[in-house]
Every structure is written in C-alpha cells, then in structure tokens.
Amino acid sequence: MAAHPQPDPPVFNTFKRKVYRPFYSFREFQIVLVCLAVLGAVLAWVIWRGRNPDPTLFHSDDSLLTKKEVPIYKRPVEPWIEPGSAVRTTPSLGPFPSEIIGEGWTASAPVGEFDETNLYEKIDGRETFYKSYGFKRLYFLGLASGNLSIDIELFDLGNIGNALGALVAEVAKPDAEFDGLFYSSANAGFLVRGRYYARFVGSDDDPAIRQKIRSLKDALLSKLPDESLPWAYALLANGLKISPTKIQFTPQDAFSFDFATEVYSAKVKGDTEVFVSRRADVAAATNLAEKLAAAFAGFGKAVPGADAKLFLNEYINAVDGVSVHEQYVLGVRSAADAAEAIKWLNQLRDILKASTVAPGSGYE
Amino acid sequence: MSDEKDLKAHARRANAHAPQHRHSEDWPTRREFLVRLGVTAAVATGAGFLWRALHDPTGELGKPQEPTLHLKNFTVAPALGAKTLGIARGENYPQMLKMAIAAIGGIEHFINKGDVVLIKPNVAFDRSPKLGATSNPEVLAALIHLVREAGAAEVRVADNPIESPESCFAKTGIGAAARGAGAKVYLPTPSSFEMLAVPGAKLIERWPFFYTPFRGVDKVIGISPVKDHNLCHASMCTKNWYGLLGGRRNQFHQDIHNIIADLALMMKPTFVIMDGSRVLMKSGPTGGDLSDVAMGHTIVAATDQIAADAWGFSQLLGRSSELPKYLFNAQERGLGNLDWKNVAWKEEQVG
Numbered sequence: 001m002a003a004h005p006q007p008d009p010p011v012f013n014t015f016k017r018k019v020y021r022p023f024y025s026f027r028e029f030q031i032v033l034v035c036l037a038v039l040g041a042v043l044a045w046v047i048w049r050g051r052n053p054d055p056t057l058f059h060s061d062d063s064l065l066t067k068k069e070v071p072i073y074k075r076p077v078e079p080w081i082e083p084g085s086a087v088r089t090t091p092s093l094g095p096f097p098s099e100i101i102g103e104g105w106t107a108s109a110p111v112g113e114f115d116e117t118n119l120y121e122k123i124d125g126r127e128t129f130y131k132s133y134g135f136k137r138l139y140f141l142g143l144a145s146g147n148l149s150i151d152i153e154l155f156d157l158g159n160i161g162n163a164l165g166a167l168v169a170e171v172a173k174p175d176a177e178f179d180g181l182f183y184s185s186a187n188a189g190f191l192v193r194g195r196y197y198a199r200f201v202g203s204d205d206d207p208a209i210r211q212k213i214r215s216l217k218d219a220l221l222s223k224l225p226d227e228s229l230p231w232a233y234a235l236l237a238n239g240l241k242i243s244p245t246k247i248q249f250t251p252q253d254a255f256s257f258d259f260a261t262e263v264y265s266a267k268v269k270g271d272t273e274v275f276v277s278r279r280a281d282v283a284a285a286t287n288l289a290e291k292l293a294a295a296f297a298g299f300g301k302a303v304p305g306a307d308a309k310l311f312l313n314e315y316i317n318a319v320d321g322v323s324v325h326e327q328y329v330l331g332v333r334s335a336a337d338a339a340e341a342i343k344w345l346n347q348l349r350d351i352l353k354a355s356t357v358a359p360g361s362g363y364e
Numbered sequence: 365m366s367d368e369k370d371l372k373a374h375a376r377r378a379n380a381h382a383p384q385h386r387h388s389e390d391w392p393t394r395r396e397f398l399v400r401l402g403v404t405a406a407v408a409t410g411a412g413f414l415w416r417a418l419h420d421p422t423g424e425l426g427k428p429q430e431p432t433l434h435l436k437n438f439t440v441a442p443a444l445g446a447k448t449l450g451i452a453r454g455e456n457y458p459q460m461l462k463m464a465i466a467a468i469g470g471i472e473h474f475i476n477k478g479d480v481v482l483i484k485p486n487v488a489f490d491r492s493p494k495l496g497a498t499s500n501p502e503v504l505a506a507l508i509h510l511v512r513e514a515g516a517a518e519v520r521v522a523d524n525p526i527e528s529p530e531s532c533f534a535k536t537g538i539g540a541a542a543r544g545a546g547a548k549v550y551l552p553t554p555s556s557f558e559m560l561a562v563p564g565a566k567l568i569e570r571w572p573f574f575y576t577p578f579r580g581v582d583k584v585i586g587i588s589p590v591k592d593h594n595l596c597h598a599s600m601c602t603k604n605w606y607g608l609l610g611g612r613r614n615q616f617h618q619d620i621h622n623i624i625a626d627l628a629l630m631m632k633p634t635f636v637i638m639d640g641s642r643v644l645m646k647s648g649p650t651g652g653d654l655s656d657v658a659m660g661h662t663i664v665a666a667t668d669q670i671a672a673d674a675w676g677f678s679q680l681l682g683r684s685s686e687l688p689k690y691l692f693n694a695q696e697r698g699l700g701n702l703d704w705k706n707v708a709w710k711e712e713q714v715g
Contacts, residue, residue: 051431120614124488124526125649126594128617149492149535151652170647173655187495188653201652203492203535 094139095154095196097223102215105145112140132251133166133197134158148209152216153199161230163197165249170199178245182217189213193220194227232264232276239351240274242266255333259291271318271334274344279327289324292331296320303338308345310338325349432561433575437632438584442667443469448707449675450665454714457641457663458506464665465510465635467710474634477515479582481634483507483547486588486604487523489650490535496644496657498532499587501541503639503663507587508545522550522577523607550577557610564697565626567619572610583634586669590640590660590680592648596620597688599649600676601636601669602628625693628670628700638664638672640680670700671707 093100094111101107112122115137119127122138130138139154157163164181171183171190181192187202187209200216202209229237229244237244247266254263254275265275279285293309300314308323313334321341322331330348335341392400450467452460465471475481485499493501508519521542525532529551533539542549550556552574560573578584588604595617596603605627606613616623640662644651651657660680666672674691677683691702701707 120526120617122527123650124614125599125617126647127614129594151491171653172646185653185655188655190653199652201491201495204494205654 093141095156095224096139096141096152097219100141100152100216100219101143102212102219105143105150105212108142108144108149112138114138114140129169130155130157130166133169134162134251136195143212145208145212147203148206149203150209150212150216151199151201153201154220155197155199157195157197159195159230160192160227161232161249162251163192163195164229164233164244164247165251166197167192168245168248171245172248176245178243181245183245184210184213184217186210189217191217191220193224196220196224230264231278235276235348235351236264236266236274239354240266240268240347242268255295257292257295259288265333268344270336272336272340272344273333274348275331275333276348277329279329281327282324285324285327285329289322289329289331292322292329296322305338305342308342310341312338321345323349325352328352432559432570433573434561434563435573435578435630435632438582438634439632439667440469440474440583440634443473446473446667446708447710448666448668448671448701449704449709451675451709451711452663452665452714453661453711455661456715457500457503458509459714460663461503461506461510461637461665463712463714464637464663467712468635468665468667471510471514475511475514475516475583478517479515480518480520480580481511481516481583481585482520482522482577482581483511483542484584484586484604484608485521485523485538485542486599486607487525487529487532487536487538488527488607489525490527490531491651492535493537494642494654494657495651496589496591496642497649497651498536499538499589500639500641501537503637503641504538504587505541505545507585507637508542508547511585512546516583519545519547520550520577520581521547522552522574524552524574524610525607552610560630562626562630565629566622567616568609568623568626568630574608574610584631585635585637586631586633587637587639589642589644590638590676591644591651592646592656592681594648596624596690597683597685598673598677598681600673601638601666602673602690602694604636605631621688621690621693624688624690625697625699628694629697633669635665635667636669636672638662638666638676638680640664640676643680645681668700668707670694670702671704671709674702675704675709 186205189200254260446469450464556576640660
C-alpha cells in the first residue's frame with residue numbers, strides 16, 4: 001500500500017496564514033440580511049419614485065408667478081433708446097440701408113438671418129419654394145407703427161434669374177401690373193433687385209402701409225446692387241416684346257417633366273405659351289428636345305411640322321411643339337393649330353439668329 | 365540547454381512517484397458530487413441569464429427609456445340624426461358656429477358640464493389675421509364662448525407655432541381673443557413636450573408632442589383656417605394637428621402626405637371647425653398678399669375631418685383637381701371618408 005502523498009502546497013495562501021474568522025454567528029448573518037433588505041427597499045423606493053414622480057413638480061401654474069413672496073427677476077426687455085432717435089435697435093441692419101426704418105416706424109427686433117439649414121424656422125412649409133429658386137439667405141426685419149406693421153423679407157436667391165422666377169411665380173396674376181420689377185397690392189409689395197427678391201408684407205390695407213412700402217422699395221433700389229437680366233429675357237422680352245415680369249423661369253420640373261430644367265416660358269397669345277432653354281451644347285439640346293417630344297407625344301399624335309416636332313394634344317385639342325437651334329431648345333405649348341405653333345417657333349429662331357442676345361445688349 | 369534537460373528529468377522522476385489512482389476515501393461522496401454538480405449548474409445557468417440580461421450589442425438597451433404617452437380618443441358617439449358636416453354661410457360668426465355645430469349634434473351633445481376643453485387653432489405664423497395664414501381670432505372667440513356656455517369648466521387654447529410663439533399669438537390676435545373670451549393660453553416651452561406613441565403611424569410612431577395642455581383634458585376641438593399649401597396643396601382641419609408636434613418636424617415635409625394621414629390617426633378630436641371666414645387661395649401656407657385672400661363667409665363643423673377637408677378643398681379653395689393624396693391615404697387607413705357627397709351634411713345660410 002503506497003503512502004499517502006504530501007498535500008499540494010497552497011496556491012493562494014502561500015504564507016499559510018490562518019483565516020481571521022472562519023465562522024460567523026447566525027445572528028451576524030441575520031443582521032447582514034436585514035441591512036441588505038433595507039438597502040434593497042431604499043433602492044426600490046428611489047426607482048419607483050423616479051418612475052412615478054410627484055405630478056405637482058410638473059405643474060406650471062401661472063399663479064406661481066404672481067405670488068408676491070416669490071421674487072422674480074425681470075430682465076430689461078427693451079434695448080436702450082438714444083434720446084431723440086427714431087431707431088430703436090442699434091444692431092447691424094444687414095444688407096438693409098439705415099433709412100429703411102424711417103420716420104414714425106420702429107424696428108420690432110434686430111434683423112433676423114436665416115440660411116438653408118434653418119429657413120424652416122421662419123417659413124416652414126414654404127421654404128422648398130424658395131430653395132427651388134436657388135435660396136442662399138433670408139434677411140428679415142419687422143417694422144411697426146402703432147397698430148400697423150410691415151414684415152420685410154429679403155431673399156438672396158443667387159442671381160437675378162432666380163429672383164425674377166420667384167417674383168413671377170408668387171405674383172402669378174394675369175392682370176398684375178408691374179412698375180419695372182416691382183409689384184404692389186393693397187397691403188404688400190414685391191421687388192426684384194439684382195439677386196435679391198424682397199417681399200414687404202403689411203398687416204392691413206392702409207394708406208400708411210402703402211406709402212411706407214413705396215419708400216422701402218426706393219430705399220432698397222438705391223442700396224442693393226443691380227444685375228443684368230438673363231439671356232432668355234433678351235430673347236423673350238426684347239424679341240417678342242413680353243414684359244420681363246411675365247416671363248416664368250422654372251429651374252426644375254418644368255411642365256411637370258422631371259428632366260426639364262432651366263426653362264423660361266411666357267404666354268404670348270391666349271393660352272399659347274412659348275419656351276426656351278439653353279443647354280451646354282447641341283447634343284444636350286437635342287437630347288432635351290427628344291425627351292420633350294416623347295412627352296408631348298404621350299398626350300396625342302404627331303402632326304407635320306417642317307423642321308419642328310409637333311404633336312396634337314388630344315385632351316385639350318391644342319398643338320405642342322419643340323425644335324432645336326444650336327444649343328437652344330425652342331418650344332411652344334397649347335397653340336391653336338400647327339400653323340400657329342410653327343409661326344412662334346420660327347419667330348424664336350429668327351430672333352436667335354439676329355443675335356439679340358449679344359454681349360452689351362443689357363443681358364447676360 | 366543542460367538546465368532544461370535537468371528540469372525534464374526531475375519532472376519524470378517526480379511523475380514516477382505520483383499516485384496513479386486516488387484513494388476511494390478522497391473521492392467525493394454521492395451527496396457531495398450532486399451538490400457540486402447542482403452548484404455548477406446553478407452558476408452556469410445564472411451566468412447565462414446574466415449574460416442575456418446584460419447583452420446589449422447596440423448599446424440601445426442601456427439608454428434610459430423615455431416614458432411614452434398615448435393620446436386618448438376624444439370623439440363622442442354621434443347624436444341621433446346628426447349630420448357629419450354642418451355648413452353655415454354668412455357673416456355672423458357666433459350664429460354660424462351655433463348652426464354648424466347644431467347640424468352635427470349641438471354643442472351640448474359634445475360638451476358636458478365640468479369638461480376641460482382644449483381648442484387647437486392654427487397660429488403657425490406671426491401674420492395679421494387678415495392675411496388668412498392663421499385661424500380667425502373672432503371665430504375662435506365665438507367658439508370659446510359657445511363651449512363655456514355649454515358648461516365647460518375650463519377652456520384651453522394651445523398651439524406650437526413655427527415662429528416665436530409669443531409673437532405669433534400676439535400678432536395673429538389669437539392670444540388676446542382667447543384670453544378675452546375666458547380661455548387659458550398655453551405657449552410651448554421645452555418642458556411642454558413628451559414622447560407620444562401613435563401605434564400604426566408610419567412616421568410618428570414615437571414623437572415629441574406638445575402634451576402639457578392636454579393634461580386632464582376631456583374634449584378636443586380643432587379650428588383651422590383654409591389655405592393653399594405649397595407642398596400638400598391645401599392645409600385645413602387635418603394638417604392643423606401638425607402644430608402639436610415638436611422636434612425636427614420640418615423633416616416630415618419630405619413625406620407630407622403620409623405625415624398628415626398620421627396626424628389623422630394621432631388625433632381623434634371631439635369635432636373640428638373649418639374656419640372658412642377667409643380663404644388663402646395661393647402662396648400658402650405663409651401668404652402675405654391680401655389679394656390672395658378671398659372672403660369665404662363659411663364655417664363648417666364636422667365629426668369627420670377627412671370629409672371636411674375634402675369639402676373645403678373643392679368648395680372653398682375651388683380646386684377642381686384631384687383631392688390631395690393625404691386624404692386618400694387617410695381614407696385607406698380607415699380614418700375618414702373623403703367622399704363628402706355621400707356623408708350626411710347640411711348647409712344653411714345665416715342672416
């Protein structure tokens with residue numbers, strides 16, 4: 001019978017120290033259990049109160065603000081007004097000239113500025129309209145005079161083409177009469193100056209508001225830089241004698257076709273509408289013309305049209321057509337018949353050939 | 365090298381003396397074996413449960429969960445013989461309101477004595493009320509009076525405007541009109557919003573909601589203007605609830621038809637008032653030009669906001685085009701009937 005082997009040396013207790021207290025009394029164990037139970041109860045109560053807070057903590061009763069024993073700090077809400085000054089605000093007026101406030105009116109707040117990241121904070125729901133016209137920045141200034149007020153919204157749309165496009169789209173009234181690139185109504189005014197599109201929105205139909213809007217127009221015309229009109233205005237305004245304020249610029253989705261971008265159009269007679277678009281080269285122009293022709297064909301059937309592609313729209317019994325001249329796409333919509341469509345297309349081509357869009361003609 | 369050989373030789377010698385078998389008296393007893401096995405199994409099972417409880421590969425479980433609220437259904441069972449749409453034409457707003465609401469059952473049918481009533485106007489922009497971009501304060505005041513006369517203990521008016529709330533409530537005249545008529549005005553603050561659950565919603569299944577004014581509310585009435593909208597073609601009764609959303613709600617304009625259908629799912633009001641006293645015919649939803657505003661001289665009360673919107677689109681905005689897509693979406697989800705000609709309606713001229 002082999003001898004018992006020596007026990008293995010201890011792995012952890014290498015110094016062979018005795019455990020201080022190998023045993024604990026049952027009473028001690030009970031006390032520990034009680035302590036743990038109390039701690040657990042406290043923890044459970046904290047969690048429960050966190051999930052079921054006292055509803056009065058969230059109660060914001062207005063009467064709390066009127067209790068006399070509650071001291072309320074009131075910050076000065078009115079900025080300092082220099083005695084004798086009509087201007088209530090001293091901060092920068094941005095692109096607005098200082099005379100924009102004028103006698104009898106005060107700025108209700110400093111100029112507000114909005115870019116494309118926060119435009120929705122000002123005009124949520126309509127910001128996409130301005131973004132489709134190349135929106136860069138909005139400067140907002142509110143003016144007040146007694147019960148009357150005027151909001152000035154100055155949109156920087158990048159270039160005059162976009163600004164005019166937005167103006168015409170917003171003032172799309174057949175009988176709208178413009179003073180240059182300015183339109184006014186009973187309470188409002190709309191102005192294009194260079195790349196800026198300004199809206200003056202008065203609170204009411206009031207002579208004081210209309211007078212102030214006219215002075216606002218003059219102030220902005222003197223301060224804001226002008227720009228040459230886009231090339232299409234030379235073609236349509238000079239060539240066809242159409243007012244620039246009747247020319248509609250559609251940057252995208254023209255005629256609801258997602259491929260039709262950068263299209264200028266104008267009504268020329270009744271429902272007849274001509275349109276032009278300039279592409280990078282002849283191939284691009286031909287490509288767009290073919291897409292338009294295919295789209296027009298979807299509403300009816302082809303009719304003879306010499307160099308142009310003409311289609312009878314069978315839904316409205318009118319003729320749509322498109323042709324190409326160099327890098328330009330020329331078109332007509334809703335013409336009474338093929339002869340009228342060809343007439344307008346030829347006229348557009350003749351104007352282009354006459355090079356009305358030449359540098360120095362006042363247009364880009 | 366030699367040290368390594370010595371170590372190996374030493375190990376071989378030591379192993380030669382090692383016991384080949386353990387003595388039976390060193391073996392654990394059956395009881396000890398079962399206890400050890402049980403303890404091992406318990407520890408392994410516990411570790412498994414602990415792993416499962418703590419397993420959070422995305423880190424989402426560790427985030428504190430915001431309490432989620434559910435909005436109750438504020439509708440009232442229809443009165444016998446009541447119409448779905450009550451249409452009143454004229455210029456006397458209090459009388460028109462009475463007539464329109466009488467057609468759908470009468471104010472006493474909807475409001476009980478002691479009710480806390482919340483009225484939600486459209487105060488989205490700080491515009492003069494004459495520009496038609498917001499609810500007409502005169503119609504709102506008349507509605508508050510009517511609700512109070514019916515016995516409401518408290519009337520609250522609340523909206524979360526797009527622009528500065530203080531400025532919007534002041535400039536639209538809605539703040540003064542509501543307070544003057546005896547209502548309590550609630551302006552939104554960051555702490556006014558709580559997470560609302562809208563089961564079945566496509567976009568707002570959980571979304572911050574302007575909840576503070578809804579605490580303890582028994583009935584909800586929407587009062588909306590009728591206006592053109594750049595994106596969804598028309599903003600009327602259903603779109604009005606957009607003003608109760610918080611957060612980056614502007615992103616919903618990317619999918620505006622579904623969000624409006626979701627709003628119809630979110631809010632089941634007691635009834636809605638379509639304020640057609642003025643109609644913003646174009647350049648909505650902001651407007652700005654009085655010549656874009658037509659005097660509609662109409663007030664509609666409805667228990668079906670989708671039917672009301674369909675009526676307003678064709679009869680007040682005068683659109684002959686197809687109805688907005690959000691009305692079809694809402695109808696498909698069983699939230700209303702856009703075929704207003706086939707719901708019970710009554711039209712009356714006041715004065």
